[in-house]
Amino acid sequence: MSEPESIETCGLRCFGAISASLSHELKNALAIINEHAGLLEDMMLMAGTGRPLDPDRLKLLAGNVMKQVQRADTMIKHMNQFAHSVDVTIACSDLEDALTLAIALNSRTAVMKGGTLVLEPSATPVRxxxxPFxxxxxxxxxxxxxxxRAGADRQLHLCARKxxxxxAIIFSPVDHMLTNIHIPDVLNHLKATQALDIQTRELWIILPADITMNRTD
Amino acid sequence: MAERILLVDDEKDFLDIMSERLKYRGMDVATAGSAREAISKIMSESYDVVVLDLQMQEMDGLEALKVLRMVKPELQVIFLTGHVTLEKGVEAMKLGAMDLMEKPADIAILEDKIRKAHVRKMILVEKQAEARVNEIMLNKGW
Known part of the structure; x- marks a missing residue:
């Protein structure tokens, strides 16, 4: 049997996996921008041989470039937000904001696994x-x-609830054969527990309101 | 004769623009937005070169390459991907990929690789035809 993963290794793997996924997507955006620049160059060369430039086509290409710049900028903002999650060990924040960031950071990985992530808005702020990290x-x-383990249910809903x-962070619908998530060290560190509701197929990760209360470490 | 290319990538914007640029260079380009769509097109159409993304949803480029090598062993595959680890790169070459390029790619280099892949495919097809003729000659005893 393999050694259980330490919390440090788990944290590093998370940082590495998310950075790799976002940088890959950034390269995709850059590749599209690069090809647009190349196409403009091709069109300029053809214009030099007498083929007229089409202003509507140029407008469309400029719009495509702007769309990719926007996409890359959003990715960098998420990457930056995630990188700064290690700035403070403990902070008071909205759990729904954390879920929103998590969905942005993990969407590509979910798509690669054939799934999609959906945020279910919470009725009240959940601070x-x-x-944070x-x-x-x-x-x-x-x-x-x-x-x-998603099987046919490839759409996974995430919700923050008081x-x-x-x-609690609620994931649904989860595999009906699921018993728990194997992350004891991270759960212990966050003083969190997990509970499974087989009827509703919801997995609850329950977090304390204030981790500093009765903190032993 | 124009090279018949199948460009496979799950980024639609990339497919559109890259296929347009390759067409400007005299190539006959078809596109597929997934590995499954690519396999289905390859079963029904004839291509010289497949330019394949490595990371795609459902079926990735390496899995697709394994299928392509089984159904059309003469087909030349060039990987064009956002990022590749050394491990994946070695695996791709071992599985029979002709080449591997990282995005953003230099179109002149890609064009050169496609033309070389086309020549390589023609040689392979000629050799296959020659082997078939030799087999017929041997079996019929003419």
């Missing part, structure tokens, strides 16, 4: 004091496992 690691790790003594 908790926790470790480890929440992202927890979501990344959970998504990997859930998408692997509980009596904290908050």
């Amino acid at each position: 908790i004091t926790t470790c 480890w929440v992202q690691t927890l979501i990344w790790r959970s998504l990997n496992e859930l998408l692997e 509980t009596s003594d904290g908050a």
Whole structure:
């Protein structure tokens, strides 16, 4: 049996996987921009031989380039937001914002696995004091496992919900054969627990309202 | 004779623009937005070269290459991908890819590789035809 993964290794793997996925997508956007520049060059060469330039076509090409720049800029913003999640060990933040970022960071991986991620808006703001980076690691790790087992239900819904003594991240629908997510170290670090509702096919990751309360480490 | 290319990528914008640029260079270009669509096109149409993305949803480029090598062993495959690890690159070459390029690519280099792949395919087809003729000659005893 293989050695259980340490929390440090899990965190590093999360950082590496997300960086690799986003940089790959950035290269795709750059490749499209590069080909547009190349096509403009081709058109200029043809214009030199007497073939007239079509202003509508040029307008369309400029619009395509702008679309890809916007796409790349959004990706970089998400990458930057994720990179800054390690700036502070503990912070008070909205859990739904964390889910929104997680969906942006993990969407490509989900698509590669044949799935899609959908955010279910929460009725009220869900603010908790926790470790932002480890929440992202927890979501990344959970998504990997859930998408692997998603079967025919390829659309995975994520929701943040207030509980009596904290908050929960709810994933649904999960595989009915699922018993738990194998991330004990990350859950312990976040003082979180997991619960499975077989009827509704929901996996709840329950987080405390304030991780610093009765913190032993 | 114009090279018959099948360009396979799950980025539609990339397919549109790259196919237009290759057409400007005198090539006959068809496109597929997924590996499955590419396999289906290859079964029904004849191509000289497949320019294939490595990372695609459902079926990735390496899996597609394995199928292509089985159904059309003479077909030349060039990988054109956003990023490739050394491990994946070696695997692609071992599986029979002719070449591998990273995006964004230099169109002149890609064009050169496609033309070389076309020549290579023609040689392979000629050799296959020669082998078939030799087999017939041997079996019929003429």
